[in-house]
Amino acid sequence: MSGLPEEDWRALRARQQPDREGPDELETVLAWLEEAPQLVYTAECDRLKDRLAAVARGEAVILHGGDGAETFARADADAVRGNLKTLLQMAVVLTYAASVPVIKVGRTAGQYAGPRTPSGQRGGRPLSSCRGGAVDVPAFTARARRREPWRMRRMYECSAMTLNLLRAFTTGGFADLRQLHDWNRGFVASSAAGRRYEELVDEIGRGLAFMRACGVTGHELAAAEFFVGHEGLLLDYEAALTRTDPESGRTYATSGHLLWIGDGARDPGGAHVEFLSRVSNPLAVALGPSATPATAVRLVDRLDPQREPGRLTFVVRAGADRIRDLLPGLVETVRSEGAQVCWVSDPMHGNTFTAATGHRTLTFETALDEVRGFMQVHRSLGTHPGGIHAELTGEDVTECVGGGNGVLPEDLPRRYVTARAPRFNHAQSLELAFLLAEMYCE
Incomplete structure (x- = not known):
């Protein structure tokens, strides 16, 4: 049964919650979920908090990425494998360059809800925004926008399947470090963007050869x-x-x-903050350009009152043109309060625009500039740039412009398939990892 007491969080304002149709069905679904097996184990949550504590102390880096929005139609082995492969390849590069452990977190197994399309009118009838597969469907019709409670059960089932696949892949040989290195070597050999990183890949290869010579060939490399x-x-x-x-x-x-709180729901006095303050998971909060040092301190007080390293991560999504001005005040104020939070850069959300084709996109170079600004601020303050949070995929999509392989604005319609935010494709994601590795080596 549910372990959360009926406290006053339900009486507070909860932003972005759907008005569900069918209250009887809603109660039935919630009762089913309360009896369902837990999706993750509490010891795993504690282990992640320990790993993030190392990030907060400057002893590790976090790599957090995946789909901006999962869909039931793409909850399959190919999609899970492709995204995992991309993150693991990125992690190999970052681990070698930063010379610290890389904590790998997938943006997956639950990212089925969030506003995605604008509200508007059709036939004189207003329609509310689509909130994702856990709530409704994107088609611009009144029937499609019905808030159907059974979708939460489907979200649970797809999340369970995704977790099963991830556990199988990460322990069954797919994550073997030697195989990941071979994939990265293939990227360097075949990609115009990758060839500039040949020297780093060769260095990693020599490191692996040294490990083999020392007899490190078992589980340490294979999982x-x-x-x-x-x-x-x-x-x-x-x-x-x-x-x-x-x-x-x-x-x-x-x-x-x-679990994290999005920029639109991070009200320190709101229901999301109150609810998550009562669970023991590691937590994250997105800080957009409107975030102030005072707000950050209030969030620390509400979510991390004991100042526990690893408990709280701030994901900064200021935009490339604002990061160098906004971030210093946030970092210095939070540090002065004695909080040891993880600082992570999200270079995606603050840099999007609508292209001439009508697609929401961003340029790789602008996103990279925000990451560079994030790193520069932390270097100047003597604090630790904790890592990166990005929407990405293992597929060859054309949703973000630029990068070494040169996706052009006119290419966007070719393979623009995201259900929400634009994602870096496989090549762009790997290029980001190599460039971030160079920054950590500076």
Whole structure:
């Protein structure tokens, strides 16, 4: 049964919650979720918090990426394998360059809700925004925008399948470090963007050869530790999947290892902050360009009152033209409060625009400039740039412009298939990893 007590979070304002149709069906679905097996184990959540504590201390880096929005239609082995392969390839490069562990977190197994399309009118009738497969469907019709509770059960089932695949892939040989290096070597050999990184790939190869010579050939190279996270947007769903650990007595949101609050729901006095303050998972909060140092401190006080390293991550999405002005005040103020948070750069959300083709996109070079600004600020303050959070995919999509392989604005319609935000494709993601590696080596 659910481990979260009926407290006053339900009386607070909860942003971006759908008005569900069929209250009887909603109660039935929530009751089913309360009895369903937990999706992740509490010990895994504690382990991730320990890993993130190392990031907060400057001893590790976090790589958090995946689809901006998952869909039920793409909850299959090919999609899971492709995204995992991309993240693991990126992690190899970052681990070698930064010379610290890279904590790998997939933006997956629960990212099925969020506003995606604008509201508007058709036939004189207004329609609300699509909020994702856990709520409705994108088609611009009144029937498609019905808020159907059964979709939360489907989200649970797809998340469980994704987690099963991830556990199988990361322990069954797919994550073998030698194979990942071979894939990166193939990227360098075949890609115009990759050839400039040949020297780094050769260095990694020599490192692997040295490890083999020293007898390091077993499980250490063949498996990978991998966690999952998503935005804890649908509070009814998250509450139904909370559980109390029988040994520690602590409450966990067992829908994922890491839950975060989006920029639009980070009100320190709102229901999302109140709800997540009551669970023991590691948490993250997105800080957009409107975030102030005072707001960041209030969020620390609400979500991390004990100043526990690894408990709280701030994901900064200021935009390339604002990051160098906004970030210093946030970092210095939070540090002065004695908080050891993880600082992570999200170079995607603050840099999007609508192209002439009508597609929402961003340029690779602008996103890279925000990452560079993020790194520069931390270097100047003597603080640790904790890592990166990005929408990405293992597919050869054309959703973001630029990069070494040269996706042009006119290419966008060719393979623009995202359900929400534009994603870096496989080549752009690997190029980002190599460039970020260079920054960590500076």
